[in-house]
Amino acid sequence: MVWLLAIPVVFLWWLKSLKTARQLDRLERLMLFEPTGPSGLSQNDITVMIAVRDRLDYRLENALQSIRTQSYDQSLIQILLVDYSSQEELIPNYQKLCETFKALYLRIDGQPFFRKGDCLNQGLLQVKTKFLLICDVDIIFENNYIETAVQRMQKSCNQIIMSRMLDLPEGAVNSVVNVLEEYPKLKQIATQRGVKFSRYLYGKAMCMSFTRYFRLVGGYDDTFALWGFEDDDLFQRFREIGLKTTCISDATSYLHQWHPKYEGVSNHPDFQKKMSENKAKYKKRWVRKGFWSR
Template identity: 30%
Template sequence: MKMKLPWRLTHRGGLFNTCVRAPLRRWRLRRQLLNKSAYIPNAITVVIPVRNRADHRLRNTLSTLAAQDYPRELIQITVVDYGSAMEARRGTASLCTEYNAKIIELPGKGVWNKPKCANYAIKRCQTEFLMSVDADNIFPTNFISELISSLKREPLSVVYSKMLDLDEDTVPLLMELSERNLSVPYEELEKTAVSRGAGDKHPGTFGTYTLFFNFIRGYDEQYEQWGWEDNDIMERFIRLGLERISIKPKAKFLHQWHPKGEGSKNWQQSATQNRIYYERTSSIMRNQTGWGEG
């Protein structure tokens, strides 16, 4: 009779990976963390990939990141513009100037590719920590400080949290906040938000040591347009030997409403293709050559 392994074991790359390889990798990673001289200590880079997103959503994201209670001089906000139209690119650059964020402009010809967009910044990141976020998130003021505190307590981990969806009815308010350059009332908005799936660890926004991103060569650049690249990198971190933890009790985050698949033609088809690729691919390290070159 064939023994059926628990889902936890098979999903993490099999029994041998879970019981032997992952613990060995954890031991090696812990040793490498002792030598972080290549990175700016205690500092964090927040990577935001965008295309044609110089709107109220990006402004509100930047506004709440700029208002974090973590020391501002230790936060590097990096917006990577991947092939935006000229007007949108200028608008994004203006917002970055306003919020003291760094902007990287890539040609980004062809279809949207979040992994290539984010990886360009990831490969060049010089801070100890790195956080990947979407350009439609809203954060409470303690989000980054809680994320970094959690990583210092449990260094072999990836930090996630719960995402709450804002309804379409909140769009006029969010646009007004942006237009008038007002602070985002996070606590009030959270009261109206609805819980999204994925439990306490939504895969779209997360942070860990920059060393770990580089170890697996960032996002898999085979994923194009929309879907599954976040789940993929999450599973690869797990197979590497890291644990997923959530800061939900202390800090959640909000998602600003927009039409599903906005900006992506045939997004349903691309999501299906990406899901098939995700289910068939289980290696930890990807992008064998030339990753992070845009």
């Protein structure tokens, strides 16, 4: 009679599988009606969106350089830098950097502290390309990253593209570098973050998929403040609509330039309080569903 106890478990598993199958079928049908024509959505164009607040140094320039030296057709790559109320004296420098790397600059004024989710949602409203890749200010992409990501997306539309994060040691990069020349050497001294943190499978902050999927799930949760969990929360909502995770570390990579932990946010008087609130909110939302991943 013990086997009778397994019936409810098997039934619930079957219902979940059926729900996922229906979600995937819906996504497949959704992509069959991808618009074509003057909007450009028939092309495999992509926006790389970067959120920034008071971060203007060599790391951002290296990140932008790595995007503009991609092997992928540069005419199909748009860069959007979203400035979330940085100090006003930095505005001309951001604008000059965007001009150099042919990036769009979007300024969000009047925000007392950093909310990455709200920053990226404001940028999402401006995105008009088929694909969207989210990038942090301190990331250096291998030059085949976007090409590889788009190729994988063309094999199946029901996925989100991620990669393992490779951390550079302190002092490895201290200035603007020639990313094409230096990348192979830098990659050799980088450490895979998952080795140190066993639950850290992917760099969820650097995710890529169809732009319409970001909108389908409602974008980021903009109530997470200062640091933490908005990327994980988005990842779980992607999973709920049936997207699978595709890791492309077998063919490409990106590097995370070293910086002090919690740089730019730890000096906020409510930092620890906000961190605790973010964690509690995430756990309340996802632990009961079996999605806890941190």
